[in-house]
Amino acid sequence: MELQITDLGCIRGGRLVFAGLSLRADGGSLTLLRGPNGAGKTSLLRLIAGVAEPDHGRIALHGGNAALTLSQQCHFVGDRDAAKLHLTVAENLRFWGDFLDGGDLDRALDSFGLKALAGLQAAVLSTGQRRRLALSRLALVARPLWLLDEPTVGLDAQSRQRLVALMSAHLASGGIILAATHVELGLAGIELSLGEAPTRGIAAQ
Amino acid sequence: MTALAAVITRDLRLALRQGGGAGIALGFFLTVLVLIPLGIGPDVALLARIAPGTLWIALLLSVLLSADRIFEPDHDDGSLEIMTLGPVPLELIVLAKAAAHWLATALPMALAAPFLGLLLNLDPALLLPLGLSMLPASLALSLLASLVAAVTVGLKRGGLLLSILALPLYLPALIFGVAASAGDDTLSASRSAALLILLALVLLALVIAPFAGAAALRAHLR
Numbered sequence: 001m002e003l004q005i006t007d008l009g010c011i012r013g014g015r016l017v018f019a020g021l022s023l024r025a026d027g028g029s030l031t032l033l034r035g036p037n038g039a040g041k042t043s044l045l046r047l048i049a050g051v052a053e054p055d056h057g058r059i060a061l062h063g064g065n066a067a068l069t070l071s072q073q074c075h076f077v078g079d080r081d082a083a084k085l086h087l088t089v090a091e092n093l094r095f096w097g098d099f100l101d102g103g104d105l106d107r108a109l110d111s112f113g114l115k116a117l118a119g120l121q122a123a124v125l126s127t128g129q130r131r132r133l134a135l136s137r138l139a140l141v142a143r144p145l146w147l148l149d150e151p152t153v154g155l156d157a158q159s160r161q162r163l164v165a166l167m168s169a170h171l172a173s174g175g176i177i178l179a180a181t182h183v184e185l186g187l188a189g190i191e192l193s194l195g196e197a198p199t200r201g202i203a204a205q
Numbered sequence: 206m207t208a209l210a211a212v213i214t215r216d217l218r219l220a221l222r223q224g225g226g227a228g229i230a231l232g233f234f235l236t237v238l239v240l241i242p243l244g245i246g247p248d249v250a251l252l253a254r255i256a257p258g259t260l261w262i263a264l265l266l267s268v269l270l271s272a273d274r275i276f277e278p279d280h281d282d283g284s285l286e287i288m289t290l291g292p293v294p295l296e297l298i299v300l301a302k303a304a305a306h307w308l309a310t311a312l313p314m315a316l317a318a319p320f321l322g323l324l325l326n327l328d329p330a331l332l333l334p335l336g337l338s339m340l341p342a343s344l345a346l347s348l349l350a351s352l353v354a355a356v357t358v359g360l361k362r363g364g365l366l367l368s369i370l371a372l373p374l375y376l377p378a379l380i381f382g383v384a385a386s387a388g389d390d391t392l393s394a395s396r397s398a399a400l401l402i403l404l405a406l407v408l409l410a411l412v413i414a415p416f417a418g419a420a421a422l423r424a425h426l427r
């Protein structure tokens with residue numbers, strides 16, 4: 001499997017965020033997006049996820065499931081947790097499992113130690129616990145491409161370890177991860193620096 | 206299909222649990238219909254004459270009141286972004302959300318309206334025409350509400366814009382709705398004609414709202 005990005009350009013609010021960005025990520029590779037605030041890390045992840053459409057360039061996932069679009073083969077965990085405060089933890093996960101086509105609720109609850117909190121409404125969770133709920137989506141539905149935007153924000157040391165373990169298991173199984181993060185995860189990855197537009201970064205393993 | 210059923214079930218559950226959109230709209234509907242006869246006074250003939258129009262206006266305003274709850278919560282908590290990664294196109298998601306809004310908010314009001322009409326001294330002969338016309342029209346109102354809610358998503362305090370945008374869309378439903386449920390026996394032929402036009406409006410909304418709503422959401426997510 002291979003994620004190929006060619007000559008990608010992004011304009012937000014009339015401002016050029018980046019242009020001419022090319023990137024290749026093979027199966028089993030972790031790409032770490034670095035760069036100052038506003039460098040376009042989140043924009044890049046949203047473009048790859050297909051949440052937004054690129055102004056220029058192409059994004060393709062080769063060797064995946066040809067019947068599915070790129071959006072349907074990726075997980076996007078952004079800055080917001082996509083959790084309904086008035087639903088319980090289990091109801092939130094069950095919804096995303098049903099919506100994203102077939103979820104493994106037990107595995108998801110186990111992945112970030114949410115089993116004991118499963119019956120609680122998301123409204124009473126702390127910021128870090130809600131973050132864990134959002135990240136459990138990764139274990140809930142199996143998808144080859146993970147796009148993580150600052151996944152460690154709000155996580156305690158133990159949850160961060162769980163995230164790293166989940167990520168390395170995903171990489172070992174041939175998945176691709178792109179993560180925008182300012183902290184050191186302790187995983188070997190290719191760094192892609194965004195910043196001085198126009199940027200041209202080539203990442204390959 | 207599972208995905209759409211999941212959206213509808215979740216929205217219904219939220220509407221019941223939260224008491225948010227659905228509860229406020231139903232409460233508002235009831236309040237208007239209780240207050241109007243008290244405000245108009247004991248002129249029962251006048252009440253009977255204005256009853257159908259009053260019920261329609263109350264329905265329209267109540268649906269409008271709950272419209273900003275259709276997409277705003279999903280937009281605020283990031284669910285909308287994740288929904289674009291699902292197996293169903295955004296058009297069907299708009300349709301599913303409109304269906305959930307209809308089931309939780311507009312349909313209960315349409316079902317209750319003929320009975321609440323008794324508060325307004327509604328002519329008993331009009332109970333059936335009123336129920337028959339409000340049932341499909343409420344679906345059109347939910348669909349149009351979803352469309353307008355999609356256009357105004359992400360605007361903080363977008364309620365004013367939402368009302369102004371919804372007004373022209375709701376006018377045909379109001380005009381033909383009242384025409385389909387008012388008047389005496391001599392008007393039964395024109396009532397059925399108005400009902401047919403109302404049904405056509407429902408079909409039109411069913412076609413336009415999902416596509417226009419999805420386009421608006423996409424433009425916003427860009």
